[in-house]
Amino acid sequence: xxxxxxxxxxxxxxxxxxxxxxxxxxxxxxxxxxxxxxxxxxxxxxxxxxxxxxxxxxxxxxxxxxxxxxxxxxxxxxxxxxxxxxxxxxxxxxxxxxxxxxxxxxxxxxxxxxxxxxxxxxxxxxxxxxxxxxxxxxxxxxxxxxxxxxxxxxxxxxxxxxxxxxxxxxxxxxxxxxxxxxxxxxxxxxxxxxxxxxxxxxxxxxxxxxxxxxxxxxxxxxxxxxxxxxxxxxxxxxxxxxxxxxxxxxxxxxxxxxxxxxxxxxxxxxxxxxxxxxxxxxxxxxxxxxxxxxxxxxxxxxxxxxxxxxxxxxxxxxxxxxxxxxxxxxxxxxxxxxxxxxxxxxxxxxxxxxxxxxxxxxxxxxxxxxxxxxxxxxxxxxxxxxxxxxxxxxxxxxxxxxxxxxxxxxxxxxxxxxxxxxxxxxxxxxxxxxx
Ligand code: LLP
Numbered sequence: 001x002x003x004x005x006x007x008x009x010x011x012x013x014x015x016x017x018x019x020x021x022x023x024x025x026x027x028x029x030x031x032x033x034x035x036x037x038x039x040x041x042x043x044x045x046x047x048x049x050x051x052x053x054x055x056x057x058x059x060x061x062x063x064x065x066x067x068x069x070x071x072x073x074x075x076x077x078x079x080x081x082x083x084x085x086x087x088x089x090x091x092x093x094x095x096x097x098x099x100x101x102x103x104x105x106x107x108x109x110x111x112x113x114x115x116x117x118x119x120x121x122x123x124x125x126x127x128x129x130x131x132x133x134x135x136x137x138x139x140x141x142x143x144x145x146x147x148x149x150x151x152x153x154x155x156x157x158x159x160x161x162x163x164x165x166x167x168x169x170x171x172x173x174x175x176x177x178x179x180x181x182x183x184x185x186x187x188x189x190x191x192x193x194x195x196x197x198x199x200x201x202x203x204x205x206x207x208x209x210x211x212x213x214x215x216x217x218x219x220x221x222x223x224x225x226x227x228x229x230x231x232x233x234x235x236x237x238x239x240x241x242x243x244x245x246x247x248x249x250x251x252x253x254x255x256x257x258x259x260x261x262x263x264x265x266x267x268x269x270x271x272x273x274x275x276x277x278x279x280x281x282x283x284x285x286x287x288x289x290x291x292x293x294x295x296x297x298x299x300x301x302x303x304x305x306x307x308x309x310x311x312x313x314x315x316x317x318x319x320x321x322x323x324x325x326x327x328x329x330x331x332x333x334x335x336x337x338x339x340x341x342x343x344x345x346x347x348x349x350x351x352x353x354x355x356x357x358x359x360x361x362x363x364x365x366x367x368x369x370x371x372x373x374x375x376x377x378x379x380x381x382x383x384x385x386x387x388x389x390x391x392x393x394x395x396x397x398x399x400x401x402x403x404x405x406x407x408x409x410x411x412x413x414x415x416x417x418x419x420x421x422x423x424x425x426x427x428x429x430x431x432x433x434x435x
Contacts, residue, residue, distance in 0.1 A: 003016075004345070004350050004351060006389065009258070010305065011044030011302060012044065012047045013025040013026070013044050014044075016351075020347075020348045020352070021347050021348045025044055025046065025414055025419070026416035027419055029042075029347055029385065032307075033307050033309070033385055037409065038308055038309045038408070039307065039309075039326060039331050039408040040306070041305070041307075041391060041392075041408055041411070042410070043303050043304050043413065044303045044413050045414045046414075047303035048299065048303045049088060051298065051299050051302070052088050052090055052299060054267070055069045055266060055270065055293070055298075058270035059270060059274070059291070062267075062274040062275065063270075063274040063277075063288075064278075065288030065289065066288075066291075067274075067290060067291045068090070068292045069091070069293055069295070070091035070248075070293065071092055071093065071300075072295060073099050073102075074296060075300050076296075076300055076392060076393060077099055077103075078102070078410065079102055080412065080423075082103055082108065083106040086106050091114065092112060092113050093113075093114050094114070095115070096124070097123065097124050100128065100131070111132070114134055114135045114248075114292070115133050116139075116163070117137075120139075120143065122146075125146070125147055129151060129156060129158050132159075134159065135161045135210060135211065136159065137213050138163065139163050139185060140193070141197055144197055144201060148207065151206035151207070157205065160201060160209055160210070161209075161212060162187055162194070162201060162212055163186040163213045163214065164186055164189060164214050164236065165178070165183050165188045165194070166228070167188055167189050170216050170217050170222070170252075171222060172254075173219065175338055176218040176338065178215055178216060186214070189236065194236055195240060198236065198242055209242070211290075212237065212247055214229050214233060214248070218254075219254040219255075219297070220252045221254045223268060223269050223271075223273070226249050226272055227273075230277055230280055231276065234280035234281075234284055234286075237286075246289050246292060247277060247289040248292040248293070249291070250293070251293060251294040253298045254297075255297055255298055255301045255302060256390070257340060257341055257342050266298055273291060300392040300393050301392045303392045304391040305388065305390075306388045306395065307385055307386070307387050307388075308326055308371075308386045309325065309326045310325055310383065310385070311363070311382060312324040322358070322361055323358050323360050323386075324361050325361070325362060325371065326363055327362055327363070327371075328369045328371060329362050329371075330362070330364055330399060331395060331396060331399045332388075333398050334398075335368075336366075336369065337398075339373075341372070342375075342390065343375065343388070343389060344360060344371075344375055344386050345387050346380055347387055349384070355376065356378070357374055357375070357376055358374070358377045359373060360372040363403075364402055364405070406426035406428055407426045408423075409423060409424055409425040410423035
């Protein structure tokens with residue numbers, strides 16, 4: 001048996017067995033949950049590698065110039081995970097000292113690292129400059145002056161990009177939109193700060209302005225705002241007499257979380273970025289830049305699944321069936337924060353009729369602790385395993401210890417009997433900071 005309705009949301013190597021249970025990379029999910037406990041998070045190595053190749057392939061198809069795919073490591077990072085993806089010949093976007101340190105320890109040469117952030121500390125700026133990262137992505141005029149001061153003390157010329165904010169709206173949840181006039185990120189175009197930043201950076205002996213960057217937001221399914229932004233970046237560059245040798249339109253391409261979501265092919269995104277850059281270079285008589293995209297979610301979300309054990313079940317006076325699982329907003333705050341909608345299956349009952357509209361809630365002391373607002377499920381029993389696909393991005397990286405919950409274990413799956421622990425389950429007896 002290989003097909004079921006939600007199949008396309010799961011990692012490539014997922015199989016359904018005759019008893020209605022799932023395997024990923026040949027590993028039995030019930031067995032893993034038994035051995036490692038739940039909640040449990042899994043990453044499928046094959047899916048991550050295929051996703052990287054898909055994006056690189058799109059660049060080979062659509063762009064005659066140089067390009068790079070960088071992984072936005074805030075989506076999920078741990079030491080072993082970073083080592084795995086460092087082997088895949090991609091670049092890395094980091095935003096904190098710890099992400100930077102893990103990246104370097106895991107084999108990312110600093111020339112493959114871009115350091116982002118809207119309020120970098122002096123310590124972070126010193127470290128990024130001392131390591132000679134590929135680009136320190138400067139976020140404001142204030143920060144430009146601050147970085148210049150630090151660079152001057154070292155008498156160093158620092159490779160920078162400027163993050164430009166186009167002051168346009170994109171269609172996504174407001175908490176993950178970063179393109180608009182009220183955004184805390186970047187040099188805004190409409191205030192004139194973007195132009196002033198470029199002009200300032202060009203005349204400073206302490207900067208080599210290698211590129212311009214923009215990140216519009218996340219879960220975006222429309223390539224048009226990327227085209228508009230690229231045109232805006234070239235208009236700005238040309239006004240300043242500047243030719244960028246690198247151009248980064250950021251990440252943000254959306255993924256399907258449930259079968260009701262739109263399916264958007266990232267080749268279409270990359271095709272639009274490439275053709276807009278070529279068009280602008282032709283118009284402005286500039287050479288093609290190296291294009292650097294930096295997706296987080298698109299590379300890892302679908303490679304990840306989370307597994308929970310079902311506990312209590314109740315029906316509210318208005319007939320809502322509520323099913324409690326042994327994790328929740330502490331390992332996945334995305335419904336609480338963005339009303340994100342997920343899909344789920346019950347292991348062993350995947351092909352059974354889904355006749356019960358249900359709400360999946362966590363075990364934490366907060367009414368907003370919901371994983372799925374409404375989903376049709378078959379009859380469930382205590383100890384059944386609920387498997388939520390598309391769990392690889394911004395779940396564990398935003399996890400908390402609310403109610404002193406231990407963060408779950410994470411495994412990387414390769415093939416039958418070939419998996420690795422990426423992150424151990426926190427142990428309240430030993431590894432907790434409050435113990
Ligand atoms: N580049 C920059 C500068 C970013 O700030 C981000 C994400 C990315 C790239 C990658 O974006 P992606 O391709 O993953 O959409 N916690 C939210 C998402 C926050 C994204 C933050 N920045 C969520 O769970 O939806």
